[in-house]
Amino acid sequence: xxxxxxxxxxxxxxxxxxxxxxxxxxxxxxxxxxxxxxxxxxxxxxxxxxxxxxxxxxxxxxxxxxxxxxxxxxxxxxxxxxxxxxxxxxxxxxxxxxxxxxxxxxxxxxxxxxxxxxxxxxxxxxxxxxxxxxxxxxxxxxxxxxxxxxxxx
Amino acid sequence: xxxxxxxxxxxxxxxxxxxxxxxxxxxxxxxxxxxxxxxxxxxxxxxxxxxxxxxxxxxxxxxxxxxxxxxxxxxxxxxxxxxxxxxxxxxxxxxxxxxxxxxxxxxxxxxxxxxxxxxxxxxxxxxxxxxxxxxxxxxxxxxxxxxxxxxxxxxxxxxxxxxxxxxxxxxxxxxxxxxxxxxxxxxxxxxxxxxxxxxxxxxxxxxxxxxxxxxxxxxxxxxxxxxxxxxxxxxxxxxxx
Numbered sequence: 229x230x231x232x233x234x235x236x237x238x239x240x241x242x243x244x245x246x247x248x249x250x251x252x253x254x255x256x257x258x259x260x261x262x263x264x265x266x267x268x269x270x271x272x273x274x275x276x277x278x279x280x281x282x283x284x285x286x287x288x289x290x291x292x293x294x295x296x297x298x299x300x301x302x303x304x305x306x307x308x309x310x311x312x313x314x315x316x317x318x319x320x321x322x323x324x325x326x327x328x329x330x331x332x333x334x335x336x337x338x339x340x341x342x343x344x345x346x347x348x349x350x351x352x353x354x355x356x357x358x359x360x361x362x363x364x365x366x367x368x369x370x371x372x373x374x375x376x377x378x379x380x381x
Numbered sequence: 382x383x384x385x386x387x388x389x390x391x392x393x394x395x396x397x398x399x400x401x402x403x404x405x406x407x408x409x410x411x412x413x414x415x416x417x418x419x420x421x422x423x424x425x426x427x428x429x430x431x432x433x434x435x436x437x438x439x440x441x442x443x444x445x446x447x448x449x450x451x452x453x454x455x456x457x458x459x460x461x462x463x464x465x466x467x468x469x470x471x472x473x474x475x476x477x478x479x480x481x482x483x484x485x486x487x488x489x490x491x492x493x494x495x496x497x498x499x500x501x502x503x504x505x506x507x508x509x510x511x512x513x514x515x516x517x518x519x520x521x522x523x524x525x526x527x528x529x530x531x532x533x534x535x536x537x538x539x540x541x542x543x544x545x546x547x548x549x550x551x552x553x554x555x556x557x558x559x560x561x562x563x564x565x566x567x568x569x570x571x572x573x574x575x576x577x578x579x580x581x582x583x584x585x586x587x588x589x590x591x592x593x594x595x596x597x598x599x600x601x602x603x604x605x606x607x608x609x610x611x612x613x614x615x616x617x618x619x620x621x622x
Contacts, residue, residue: 231406232392239609248396256400256438257383262430265383282506284538300501305542309608312410312566313545314552317503319416328419328426338430365382375433377426378386378399379412 239310249354265375268342268368269293272350273316273323273381274306283307283349288356290364293345297326308351311381323379342373350381385432387412387425388441398439401432405444408566414448421449451565477585478519480578485515485547488554495557503549507531507542511550514543518582524589526598537597540590541605544583551579574611583607587615 232243259265274283276291282305283289293302299320304313315322326345332338346364348357368376385401388394389409394402405425407414413422425444432440489511496502507514509530520527521540529536551573556564574580583606590602607615 232390236610238612242609243390244392246393248393250396251398254398254400254439258436259383259433262434265430265433267430278505282508282534282538282542284534298501299499303503303505305506305545307541307605309545309605310409310610312408313503313549314556314564314566314569315408315411315416317549317553318499318556318564320501321419321422322411322413322416325413325422325426328413328422331419331423332426332430337427368382374383375430376382376384377429378384380387380389381410381412 259374262338262375263336264339266340266342266371266373267329267338267375267377268371268373269324269326269329269345269377269379270364271324271345271347271379271381273347273379274304274349274351275302275324275347276305277301278303286352286356287349288352288360290346290348290357290360293324293326293347295326295341295343295345297345299327306349306351306381308381323381325379329377338375342368342371344371383433385429387429391441391443394441400438401429401435401440403429403432403442403444406446407448411448418449474522474585477578477581478522481582482515482519484578485511485550488551491554491557492550495553498557499553502553504546504553507539507546509543509546511547514547514550517543518547518586521586522582522589526593526595535597537595537601540586540598541601544586544606547579548573551577570608570610574607574614584614 232240235243275293276282277293277297278301280291285307302320302324304316321327326341329338329341333341344367384399385403386399388402388404389407389412391404394404405412405414413425415421428442428444432442492511504511509517513530517527517530518540526536529539531539534542552569555569555572574583587602587606590598590606593599593602
């Protein structure tokens with residue numbers, strides 16, 4: 229379980245005391261209903277296509293995951309050893325639900341699935357990754373994405 | 382750009398206050414709940430996506446259900462007895478190394494079954510095949526820096542990638558055994574860290590690499606090698622049963 233209070237020490241204290249970024253602004257955007265949204269996934273699970281360079285150390289880089297990717301194409305190089313990976317080994321959708329998104333698009337629950345998705349390596353300090361965000365945001369806009377699902381490791 | 386997210390640690394989301402977040406009570410590493418359960422995953426996904434229609438924010442909602450429990454066979458994971466490949470009476474590190482190389486080779490049977498059944502594998506981040514990975518990690522037991530099979534990657538990072546690939550190899554092999562399509566996480570980890578030669582090697586690497594002259598290897602050993610959930614094995618000094 230990921231209820232913090234149920235995690236054993238020292239993991240509980242590590243996560244309880246983890247410094248989190250805070251932001252002075254609360255930007256908010258409204259948009260169309262879900263069935264008019266083109267959705268992209270952004271993961272922090274350190275995912276990348278097989279053959280792409282792995283994440284090295286506390287990397288601020290991101291990797292591009294084509295919307296045509298299949299389960300066999302995606303591997304993980306997150307540096308943390310403190311989360312379960314066996315779920316991903318069994319079924320990539322438990323971390324990166326691209327098959328589930330495709331099904332929702334087929335049923336017209338969402339308007340469509342983005343041509344490109346992205347992954348960062350979530351152990352990196354968010355302040356380091358922030359410099360990459362405008363670039364990824366621009367790529368999403370050019371892909372006509374109007375809804376992003378962020379998924380953790 | 383409208384975003385919504387799945388959150389595994391509610392406290393962090395409360396502090397950060399993103400526009401839209403769905404907290405889920407699932408294990409770290411399983412944001413969509415459970416493998417091989419499309420219906421449940423879709424429920425979680427829809428709950429997160431629906432937040433895009435919220436009229437104002439920030440929004441933090443709680444997913445109401447626990448992930449489906451594993452109904453797998455709960456008996457021990459079958460692991461081939463390590464065979465002393467040299468036929469000699471080895472002890473200590475030499476015995477551990479021989480057992481590890483033999484065990485890794487024998488786990489290959491289940492691993493290949495898993496790979497054919499699922500038509501995929503998560504092994505690959507190191508760019509090495511399982512045999513080369515095991516030989517590389519066995520060489521790390523020597524104490525001095527081993528030859529780096531991929532010199533373009535820093536040695537400590539290469540060791541880390543090899544370690545995670547080897548765990549993937551073992552876990553995929555274990556899950557191929559009958560009745561284990563959704564293995565219990567704790568059982569898998571207790572088996573790997575407590576009963577396999579590979580887990581023993583990783584515990585020994587933790588001890589050896591903490592004394593390395595390479596700061597990257599020392600950091601790896603201290604922070605990135607043994608999960609916090611297995612810290613008690615280190616504290617007791619009796620890594621394996």
